[in-house]
Amino acid sequence: MTKENGGQPLLRVEDIHISFGVLKALNGVSLEVRAGEILAVIGPNGAGKTTLINVISGVYRPSEGHIFWKGQDITPMVPHHRAGLGMARTFQNVALFKGMTVLDNILVGRNLTMHSGFFSQGFYWGLAQKEEIRHREAVERVIDWLEIEHIRKTPAGMLPYGLQKRVELGRALAAEPGLLLLDEPMAGMNLEEKEDIARFILDANEELGTTIVLIEHDMGVVMDISDRLVVLDYGDKIGQGTPEEIRRNEKVIKAYLGTARKK
Amino acid sequence: MIYRECGVFKASYREDMAIFPIPLDRWGVIVILGMAFLVVPFLASDYWLGSLLIPFLVFSLAALGLNFLTGYAGQLSIGHAAFMAVGAYMSLILYGRYGVPLILSLLGGGLVAAAVGAVFGIPSLRIKGFYLAVSTLAAQFIIEWVLTHWKWVSGGVFGTVDTPPMQVFGWAIDTPVKKYYLVLSFVVVLTLFGKNLVRGQLGRAWMGIRDMDVAAEIIGISLFRYKLLAFAVSSFYAGVAGGLITFAYYGAANIEAFHLTVSFHLLGMIIIGGMGSVLGSFFGGGFITLLPIFINQFSRSFGTMLKSDLLACIELIIFGGLIIIFLIVEPYGLARLWHTLKEKLRLWPFPY
Amino acid sequence: MAFAIEVVIGGLLVGIMYSLVALGFALIYKASGIFNFAQGDMTLFAALALVGFLTVLPLWLAILAVLALMVILAMAIEAIVLRPLVARPPLALFMATIGLAFLLQGIGQGIWGTDPKGLNIGISDTPFEIKGLMVSQFDLVGAVLSGGLVFGLVWFFQKSRTGRALRAVSDDHEAALSVGIPLNKAWAITWAISGVVALVAGIMWGSRLGVQFSLSLIALKALPVLILGGIDSIPGAIIAGLVVGASENLAEVFLGPYVGGGIQNFFPYLLALVVLWFKPYGMFGREIIERV
Numbered sequence: 048m049t050k051e052n053g054g055q056p057l058l059r060v061e062d063i064h065i066s067f068g069v070l071k072a073l074n075g076v077s078l079e080v081r082a083g084e085i086l087a088v089i090g091p092n093g094a095g096k097t098t099l100i101n102v103i104s105g106v107y108r109p110s111e112g113h114i115f116w117k118g119q120d121i122t123p124m125v126p127h128h129r130a131g132l133g134m135a136r137t138f139q140n141v142a143l144f145k146g147m148t149v150l151d152n153i154l155v156g157r158n159l160t161m162h163s164g165f166f167s168q169g170f171y172w173g174l175a176q177k178e179e180i181r182h183r184e185a186v187e188r189v190i191d192w193l194e195i196e197h198i199r200k201t202p203a204g205m206l207p208y209g210l211q212k213r214v215e216l217g218r219a220l221a222a223e224p225g226l227l228l229l230d231e232p233m234a235g236m237n238l239e240e241k242e243d244i245a246r247f248i249l250d251a252n253e254e255l256g257t258t259i260v261l262i263e264h265d266m267g268v269v270m271d272i273s274d275r276l277v278v279l280d281y282g283d284k285i286g287q288g289t290p291e292e293i294r295r296n297e298k299v300i301k302a303y304l305g306t307a308r309k310k
Numbered sequence: 311m312i313y314r315e316c317g318v319f320k321a322s323y324r325e326d327m328a329i330f331p332i333p334l335d336r337w338g339v340i341v342i343l344g345m346a347f348l349v350v351p352f353l354a355s356d357y358w359l360g361s362l363l364i365p366f367l368v369f370s371l372a373a374l375g376l377n378f379l380t381g382y383a384g385q386l387s388i389g390h391a392a393f394m395a396v397g398a399y400m401s402l403i404l405y406g407r408y409g410v411p412l413i414l415s416l417l418g419g420g421l422v423a424a425a426v427g428a429v430f431g432i433p434s435l436r437i438k439g440f441y442l443a444v445s446t447l448a449a450q451f452i453i454e455w456v457l458t459h460w461k462w463v464s465g466g467v468f469g470t471v472d473t474p475p476m477q478v479f480g481w482a483i484d485t486p487v488k489k490y491y492l493v494l495s496f497v498v499v500l501t502l503f504g505k506n507l508v509r510g511q512l513g514r515a516w517m518g519i520r521d522m523d524v525a526a527e528i529i530g531i532s533l534f535r536y537k538l539l540a541f542a543v544s545s546f547y548a549g550v551a552g553g554l555i556t557f558a559y560y561g562a563a564n565i566e567a568f569h570l571t572v573s574f575h576l577l578g579m580i581i582i583g584g585m586g587s588v589l590g591s592f593f594g595g596g597f598i599t600l601l602p603i604f605i606n607q608f609s610r611s612f613g614t615m616l617k618s619d620l621l622a623c624i625e626l627i628i629f630g631g632l633i634i635i636f637l638i639v640e641p642y643g644l645a646r647l648w649h650t651l652k653e654k655l656r657l658w659p660f661p662y
Numbered sequence: 663m664a665f666a667i668e669v670v671i672g673g674l675l676v677g678i679m680y681s682l683v684a685l686g687f688a689l690i691y692k693a694s695g696i697f698n699f700a701q702g703d704m705t706l707f708a709a710l711a712l713v714g715f716l717t718v719l720p721l722w723l724a725i726l727a728v729l730a731l732m733v734i735l736a737m738a739i740e741a742i743v744l745r746p747l748v749a750r751p752p753l754a755l756f757m758a759t760i761g762l763a764f765l766l767q768g769i770g771q772g773i774w775g776t777d778p779k780g781l782n783i784g785i786s787d788t789p790f791e792i793k794g795l796m797v798s799q800f801d802l803v804g805a806v807l808s809g810g811l812v813f814g815l816v817w818f819f820q821k822s823r824t825g826r827a828l829r830a831v832s833d834d835h836e837a838a839l840s841v842g843i844p845l846n847k848a849w850a851i852t853w854a855i856s857g858v859v860a861l862v863a864g865i866m867w868g869s870r871l872g873v874q875f876s877l878s879l880i881a882l883k884a885l886p887v888l889i890l891g892g893i894d895s896i897p898g899a900i901i902a903g904l905v906v907g908a909s910e911n912l913a914e915v916f917l918g919p920y921v922g923g924g925i926q927n928f929f930p931y932l933l934a935l936v937v938l939w940f941k942p943y944g945m946f947g948r949e950i951i952e953r954v
Contacts, residue, residue: 104528130530142525144518146586155514159530165539168510169503171329179510183323222529386753388760433935437942440697440756444889445938447882448931459922570882574760581757623772630764637758638746 055118057082057226057258063102063112072098073109074282080226085252085259087269090279091303096262097139099279100228103260104136105129131159133225137215137232139262145204149195149214152203153186156221189217193247209240216244220251227251229261233268241265245272266304270294278303329505346494351487360486360559362600367497368555370595373579374504374588375547380577381585382508383540384520385434386443389450390548390576395568396423396453397549398556399463399471402563406474412557413478416496420550426453427545434537450570458565472562489558496554500547505588507543516540517586578629582636584645593644601625668796669915670908675801677907679866682808683884684891684899685815686859691893692819693828693852696744696755700763702881704857707770708732709864709873713779725861732857740850748845767878778874781865804866811862815855816896828852832894886934892947902945906930 058080065073073095080086088096101107103114105126113122116132124132135156144152161182163175171179190196193213198206203214212232219227229248233241245268251257263269269276270290278286278299286292286299293299330336351359376390401419404410410418430449434442457463464471476483476492483492507513515536518526527533556563575598583594602625609621640646683701690698698704711731715724743762747755789796819825831838831848839845864873867880887906891898914926943949 106524106528126527127530127532130528136528138525142522144521144525146521147514147517151514151517154511155518155526155531156529158511158515161511163511165507165512168512169507171506171510175506175510179327180323183327187323218529386756433939437938439753440893441889441938441942441944441947443756444885445931445935447885448928448935451928451931455924455928459924574764577757577760619776620772623768623776626764626768627772628768630761630766630768633761634743634758634765637750637754637761638743641750641754 056080057117058103058260059115060099060103061113061115063099063109063114065098065102065107065109071282073102075112076279076282076284077112078277078284078287080258080260081275082225082258083252083256084274085248085261085272087261087263087273087276088279089263089266089269089276089303090285091281093281094279095282096279097230100136100230100260100262104134104228130222133223134228135219135222135224135226136228137212137219137230139230139234141208141211141215143203143211143215143218146202148200148202149206149217150183150186150190150199152214153189153217153221154182156218157182157185159222186217186221189221192250193217193220194243209236212236213244213247216247220255220257223255224257226258226260229259229263231262231264233263233265241268248272329502329509343498346498347491351490356486359490362603364486364490364493364559365555366596366599367493368551368559369576369579369599370592371497371500371554372548372551373576373583373595374501374591375544375551376576377544377580377585377587377591378504378508378516378547379540379544381580381587381590382513382520383516383537384523385431385537385540386439387446387449387541387544388443388577389446389448389453389570389573390544391568391570391572392450392453393423393427393545393548394552394555394572395457395563395565396426396545397552398563398568399457400549401553402471402473402556403463405476405557406471411478412476412483416550416553416557419553420546423549423552424542424546427548428538428542431538431541434541435534447570450573454565454568471564473557473560476557483558493554493558496550500550501588504547508588512536512539520586575629578633580643581633582643584643587643587645589648590643590645593648597644598629601628666912666916669911671797672801673908673911674904675798675805675907676911677904678805678808678812678900679801679863679903680880680884680887680907681900681903682811682859682866683863683881684887684903685812685896686856686863687881687884687888688891688893688896688899689815689819689859690852690856691832692896693832694744694849695752695832696759697752697893698762698853698856699756699759699881700766701856701860701884702878703763703766703770704732704735704860705864705867705881706873706875706878707735707766707864708857708861709781709868709877710770710774710779712861712865712868713781713873714774716781725865728861729858732861733854736853736857737850739853740846744849745846763878767875771875776875778872781868781873800870804870807862808866811859812896812900815859818855819896824851883930886930889944889947890930890934890937892944894948895944895946898944898946906933909933 056079060076060078063073063076064071076095076099088099090096098107102109105124109122113120115121121129121132144155147155161178163173163178167173167175190199193216195210195213195217198210203211206214212234216229216232219229232248233244236244248259248261249272252259261269261273273290275289276287276293277284278293278296280302285302286296288296294304330339350363354363372390372394375393376387379385379387379390397416397419399419400422401415404418405412405415430446433445437445476489478492481488483489508516515526515531518529518531519533519536523533552568555567560567579594579598580591581594582597583592584590602621605621605624605628636643683705686701686704687698690696690701708728711728712724715727719727739762743758744755747758789798819829827838827843828848828851830841831843831845831852838848863880864877867877871877883906884903887902888899890906891900891902910926910929913929914923918925937945941947
């Protein structure tokens, strides 16, 4: 475990409240994300998991509460600045740019690291040209890693669902983020595909050191790969801890996991 | 087999990412440019040069501008001719009243149009969809009014201001051939520039905003910056086009030439030609510019000369009908049809 | 002071007529989710047809004939333009209606000619006095008729079964299909109603301004009314029409002389822009929430 920032967590969410009309989506939720860990957020549908991710990435503004990044309060920060801090994410409903090729989709992920000016791009010389080539190389590494070379020039809208999810993961990874927020990256996949994605997630965490926050329903996968879990139920946090601790947590069992029937 | 991609191996990313990676494409473009610059001026009549090719080039440039905004960045704009008007009047004022050199005046007209475009683009930060489309109409009406009522612009003469004789670096630009070269040079340079823009970081950011702006923002694309940039760049192109057509075609700046109907023609050009495609802008521009000629020729070949009124009505019917037909049959326009044709030529004459 | 009130009243009356046109837009949007840019040209088409029929038929028969024509037109539009595009995004449909606008312009003027025509339906234009204020008789009749039509339509949409089905279609037409609402019938009905609205608007405005190309531009005036009120709000269209009518008149009369006149062409748009900045979906429009 890296002990940077004097032992401070990478991300700290403090007492977040947010409502949509009369529906209280999050009710005073607090949690910590430690650098280098894989943290899973689980809970029944409608528990507020995606809302939590949306609040962290800045899509929603909480009515109360704060978010701290490496100790700094980023609650008022707009989404595209948060991306600049090193946050990347995938979405529950695949949010690929359907009109662009896979290559372009992933290249967009590197947008923040590109600095060439307007005129340099227009004449495609100097800095712009060098950058495009350099970023193309970086993106090709991601494409290699995710084993999607064969579809790199295909328009994203024409890909099967499983591959779309993988491309989305690639786009998030291309940004070389410090924190990766994954919203149900394995939804709708078969066993083989899930194993692939799980492998990619683990590799990203171990090889690249990326901190990962993961929303997922497949308990087998979650228990396998996560370092810690946080459990939400109708806007409340009802448990957190290691997979072992959560498995034994009574409240969580009642709300979500269920127990094996005794014969 | 005609359109070959096999045997073309790119040995580096650099080659793969060149502007025209397939040699046949590259040669095609060089040939077309060569013909445009060296052959056409000697073979084409003054009528063709002055009344057909120049409007075709200019409107294609304006359509390209609109394509940046609507086709790439996804912001529907139905008042774009107004920015052409800004460029027209501004370049005329710079050249005619202040003696700024012609090329700088044309670019200056474009810059002013870009600034105005950016201002009218501000609503796009809050307003979307149909609401935004209608608010772009505001640009059309407000600009029309300002250009005709603001004395500094209209010089006290309501509506029309003649262009003084043109010259560049001491050469007089008075024949259709010379005007053609002027227009062609601007269009070629700006089009290449534009093509580079849209296949790079800027184009990708725009398309991201078009396809799913919430996701784009979260990735780190500042909607504010890129939307305004889209308005500015597209208005720049429109402004330069406006200046060009004023100097090289109309010979005078007249607000009527940039009326709402022209805005719709521009939109029609990119729908028919292909949204989100540089080539498409030219297909569309050519199509719409040449349509009246074709109808006229067509009716003449049948022995009847149609009244100009009826001709205008037929144009409207065909224009409207084609927009609908293209939307139904080929929403990506002529550019996609061209692309499909090239794909078929990859195999022809083999069946599969 | 009396003059100012007259200006306001005049504006309000005109405003109701704007509301009528805006209503045509709002109805089609409400019932099919499509923003019909061709509404203005439908108005022109209806007016042209009426004038054409009036040369051979008495007034009431001519009106019925145009009514029938508009219904047939609606069915044709639904079958030829809308049905092939049913699965496409709303923006594509919107652009199709732009094409439709040109098509109707061309056909209408091709058949009945482009020269301006007068339309006299027997309402005189002499102003008469109410409590010392001058009010145009014509504007008053127009306002009453428009108001009546507006109430009728609101009742239809809120209370009748067909109206409810139409509202379902607008909300999500694929879902409506799945519960058995015949989409093509629903769309045809909506466009027919819109055609009727276009006819009434055509009669009103045609008598006021003469039947010519500029009639289709009235629709362009109605657009800021529409977005000011919110494109799917019927009360919004009414209130916004009044606001625009009154303010446009006031602006032209009181501000106009200082800046050279002609303000009324763009003032409604400016007003709409300002309001939209604070309320991006219009005063009463429904906010579209995107789930990420």
